[in-house]
Every structure is written in C-alpha cells, then in structure tokens.
Amino acid sequence: MNPQRWLTNIVLILSLTTLSVGIARAQDVAYYGFEPDIITNFVKDKDEYRLGFIRVAVEVMVDNPKNVSVVEHHAPLIRDAFIQILSTASEHQIKTMTGRDQLRLKCFERAQELMTQETGNPVIKQVIFTKYLYQ
Numbered sequence: 001m002n003p004q005r006w007l008t009n010i011v012l013i014l015s016l017t018t019l020s021v022g023i024a025r026a027q028d029v030a031y032y033g034f035e036p037d038i039i040t041n042f043v044k045d046k047d048e049y050r051l052g053f054i055r056v057a058v059e060v061m062v063d064n065p066k067n068v069s070v071v072e073h074h075a076p077l078i079r080d081a082f083i084q085i086l087s088t089a090s091e092h093q094i095k096t097m098t099g100r101d102q103l104r105l106k107c108f109e110r111a112q113e114l115m116t117q118e119t120g121n122p123v124i125k126q127v128i129f130t131k132y133l134y135q
Contacts, residue, residue, distance in 0.1 A: 028063070028064065028065075029061050029062065029063060029064075029065075029125065030061070030062050030064070030065035030067070030068045031059050031060065031061055031062070031068075031128075032059065032060050032062060032068050032071045032072060032075070033057070033058070033059045033130075034057075034058045034059070034060075034075060034078075034079055034082070037055050037056060037057045037058075037131060038054075038055070038056045038057075038058060038079065038082055038083055038086060039053065039054070039055045039056075040053065040054060040083050040086050040087040041053050041054075041087060042054055042086070042087060042088075042089055042090075042091060042094055042134075043090075043091070044091045045090060045091040045092060052091060052094070052134060052135055053134065053135055054086055054089075054094055054132075054133070054134045055131065055132075055133045055134075056082075056086060056129050056131065056132050056133075057129065057130045057131035057132075058082060058107070058127060058128070058129060058130070059127075059128045059130055060078075060111060060124045060125075060126065060127050060128070061124065061125045061126040061127075061128065062123055062124060062125060063123060063124075063125050067121075067123045070115075070119060070123055071115070071123060071124065074114065074115065074118055074119075077114055077118070078111050078114060078115075081107070081110045081111065081114060082107050082110075082111075085103060085106050085107055085110060086103065086107075089103055094134050095134060100129070100132060104127055104128075104129055107127045108124065108126060108127040111124045111127060112124050
C-alpha cells in the first residue's frame, strides 16, 4: 500500500472517530423552554418615572436529557427568579449587549443556585435568551 494513501486513510478514520464522539456528546444535553415568554416591566432611567417592558424567551440547557423533567418540575421557581432579575434591571442593562449578557449570567447563576438548593445538583449548564425585545 502506498504510504501517502495509508496516511490519508488513517487521517480519515481518526476524523470520523472524532466526529462520532462529538455527536455522542451533543446528545448528552437537552433543552427546556419556558412557556410563555417572560414579560415584565422595568423602570426607565429618565428624570420622570416611566415604565418600559421587556419580553424574553428563555431556554435552559441541562446536562442530561433525564433532567428535563426535574427542571420542568421546578420551572415556576426558576421562572420567578428570572422575572425578579429582569424586573429590577436598569434601562442601561436592558438595552446594551453587555448588560443583556450580565442579565443572562445572573439568571444562569441564580438558576444553578436554586437547582442546587432543591435537588443537590446544579443540573443547568446554560441559560439562553432566544428572543429579547424591549420598549
């Protein structure tokens, strides 16, 4: 067998093996979407007292598909925490990309904290805002 062809076959086999491992790892996570979207008010940063509103569609990534039912069971508690975080945010946090990411991280940390308190396991690997509207 030609050494160059032999090397090509080895590289092909290794890349297919790596691809199958990546697919297996992708199946180790699952997502839970909070329905309906979270809609709440926030106070605008002007001299006058005015309210704005925010609508966010939230999904959480869990570390194991079996844990979707655990998150679903605790969804009202987690949803309430998300509403508290979003409703107390400043207009600057709501309207800027860095502020939005800070809010997402606060939601993630709070969700992990609540799940650890309730189940002894953080369960949630990530919080994702799939829709983000404000006015």
